[in-house]
Amino acid sequence: MISNLHIQNIGIIDDISINLNKGLNVLTGETGAGKTLIIDSLLIIAGGRFSKEMIRKGQEYSFVEMCLYLPNYQNSDNGNIIVSREIFNTGRNLCKINGRMVTVNELKEFMQDIINIHGQLDNQTILDSSSHIQYLDEFSKNEELTKIKEEYHIQYEEYCKLKQELKQNYGDDKEKQRKLDLLKYQLNEIEEAHLKIEEEEQLDNIRTKILHSEKISEGLKEVDIEVGEHAIDSISNAIKALEKIENLDSSYEEKLNNLKSIYYDLQELSRDISILKEDIEFDEEERQKVEIRLDLIFSLKRKYGNTIEDILKYKEEIQNQIKQIENLEEYRESLKIKIEELDFSMLKLSKQMNIIRQNQAEILSTKISQELQDLEMKQSSFLVQVMFDEKKDFHKNGLDKVEFLIKTNKGEDFKPLIKIASGGEMSRIMLAIKNILACVDKVPVLVFDEIDTGISGIAANRVAKKMKQIAKHHQVLCVTHLAPIAASGDYNYNIYKTIENEITKTNINLLNEEGTIYEIARIASGTITDIALEHARQLKQEHQN
Numbered sequence: 409m410i411s412n413l414h415i416q417n418i419g420i421i422d423d424i425s426i427n428l429n430k431g432l433n434v435l436t437g438e439t440g441a442g443k444t445l446i447i448d449s450l451l452i453i454a455g456g457r458f459s460k461e462m463i464r465k466g467q468e469y470s471f472v473e474m475c476l477y478l479p480n481y482q483n484s485d486n487g488n489i490i491v492s493r494e495i496f497n498t499g500r501n502l503c504k505i506n507g508r509m510v511t512v513n514e515l516k517e518f519m520q521d522i523i524n525i526h527g528q529l530d531n532q533t534i535l536d537s538s539s540h541i542q543y544l545d546e547f548s549k550n551e552e553l554t555k556i557k558e559e560y561h562i563q564y565e566e567y568c569k570l571k572q573e574l575k576q577n578y579g580d581d582k583e584k585q586r587k588l589d590l591l592k593y594q595l596n597e598i599e600e601a602h603l604k605i606e607e608e609e610q611l612d613n614i615r616t617k618i619l620h621s622e623k624i625s626e627g628l629k630e631v632d633i634e635v636g637e638h639a640i641d642s643i644s645n646a647i648k649a650l651e652k653i654e655n656l657d658s659s660y661e662e663k664l665n666n667l668k669s670i671y672y673d674l675q676e677l678s679r680d681i682s683i684l685k686e687d688i689e690f691d692e693e694e695r696q697k698v699e700i701r702l703d704l705i706f707s708l709k710r711k712y713g714n715t716i717e718d719i720l721k722y723k724e725e726i727q728n729q730i731k732q733i734e735n736l737e738e739y740r741e742s743l744k745i746k747i748e749e750l751d752f753s754m755l756k757l758s759k760q761m762n763i764i765r766q767n768q769a770e771i772l773s774t775k776i777s778q779e780l781q782d783l784e785m786k787q788s789s790f791l792v793q794v795m796f797d798e799k800k801d802f803h804k805n806g807l808d809k810v811e812f813l814i815k816t817n818k819g820e821d822f823k824p825l826i827k828i829a830s831g832g833e834m835s836r837i838m839l840a841i842k843n844i845l846a847c848v849d850k851v852p853v854l855v856f857d858e859i860d861t862g863i864s865g866i867a868a869n870r871v872a873k874k875m876k877q878i879a880k881h882h883q884v885l886c887v888t889h890l891a892p893i894a895a896s897g898d899y900n901y902n903i904y905k906t907i908e909n910e911i912t913k914t915n916i917n918l919l920n921e922e923g924t925i926y927e928i929a930r931i932a933s934g935t936i937t938d939i940a941l942e943h944a945r946q947l948k949q950e951h952q953n
Contacts, residue, residue, distance in 0.1 A: 432879035434897030442914030455516025546848035758806035779840035784867030891932035
């Protein structure tokens with residue numbers, strides 16, 4: 409949801425900040441107060457087009473910043489995300505997501521999963537026919553369909569992999585032979601090295617000892633002298649001294665035994681040091697062998713992998729490629745057989761999915777058509793069209809293409825949603841669709857502009873009711889001139905303009921309960937009277953219940 413919207417220097421907006429809330433946020437105000445500028449600002453932050461004429465007179469830039477709270481979003485600070493866009497009169501854009509600079513296209517791509525603005529043809533993912541199959545499948549909540557799709561996806565991934573392998577072409581006979589010679593040369597080079605996984609580390613240890621043999625030898629000699637000559641002799645003298653008095657006190661005997669134990673340990677240690685000292689000697693021939701071996705390993709790593717393990721894996725790949733080229737026709741035939749088997753199985757699964765989708769499409773078509781009737785679009789019909797591709801051009805969802813179609817007048821043909829021209833008409837169509845798909849539509853913020861164009865009376869009340877239903881699943885922002893919608897708001901905002909020093913400015917206030925009643929009365933009656941206020945209270949109570 410949007411928690412805060414900050415706008416600077418757009419049209420007659422100087423600098424305003426709006427704290428928004430969950431549920432239905434209703435924006436009202438006199439004509440020309442700046443309601444459209446709020447929607448324009450949302451379009452701008454969503455990555456929409458911007459004209460420098462929108463920059464407030466006398467200013468060099470426009471700025472829109474949005475604080476979002478998306479608790480399930482990964483790259484966020486406890487679910488908090490700050491998005492901003494600053495546009496200068498030179499045409500330069502400065503877009504940021506959580507302080508990171510992004511392009512306008514990156515901003516648009518990010519925001520299309522956050523906000524849908526209805527009443528305009530921008531930022532509406534539901535107008536993209538490629539998304540319709542996903543909407544239908546999520547609407548159906550069919551366990552059998554889910555199970556079939558999971559099985560299909562596994563087969564489809566394998567199918568694509570095998571098709572790609574089948575496309576692999578090693579060229580003509582000469583090219584295949586050149587490729588084969590190169591692979592065999594590489595295989596022979598690796599095999600002749602007789603590599604072992606841990607040998608590089610072992611060789612490094614040996615080289616270290618050889619290179620530092622003189623230093624190690626001197627150190628061991630010093631240890632041998634200190635232990636063998638000094639420490640053992642000192643402990644031996646101490647033992648003799650204690651033996652003279654051991655009978656005088658039991659504690660002396662205990663200390664004597666401790667010293668004898670230390671004496672024996674030192675003797676053993678001295679023998680070990682002597683052996684190590686004898687083993688340390690500088691062997692130039694051995695060093696050269698180690699260096700040559702390490703150079704060979706380094707050379708192979710540079711060609712075939714970062715580690716010996718990588719080189720050995722590459723060796724397996726080479727062996728497989730050699731086998732494929734030497735038995736190319738046989739290998740291709742085996743691939744074709746596997747592809748045909750998957751083709752048959754995927755076709756069967758696709759037909760099963762098509763049957764389920766056809767049934768669910770009828771249900772969804774009926775539900776949305778009924779919604780349109782409720783919204784006083786009596787001549788309208790909605791059609792979820794499911795087309796099966798007999799040419800078997802498989803895609804990730806099978807062989808079905810799903811598209812949402814509509815006709816708004818009898819006698820007309822069904823048309824794609826994007827062909828609907830009227831903003832108010834489109835808004836009501838979107839409202840009908842969103843009301844049915846509210847639970848499965850993952851876009852958290854919905855904005856409705858011009859939703860009340862050309863409707864009143866019963867239709868207005870029904871629009872308000874459906875708006876309230878959608879707001880249970882989404883944060884909804886609605887600009888309206890209709891009293892029933894204003895009365896349905898969980899939060900009501902009044903947009904108004906003032907003149908300061910002969911400069912017009914747009915302002916916005918979150919209305920309290922009394923202010924909301926006055927605003928509903930103004931919208932409904934045009935004048936504030938006791939009767940108008942009483943009617944507004946009744947309307948508010950009716951739509952809140």
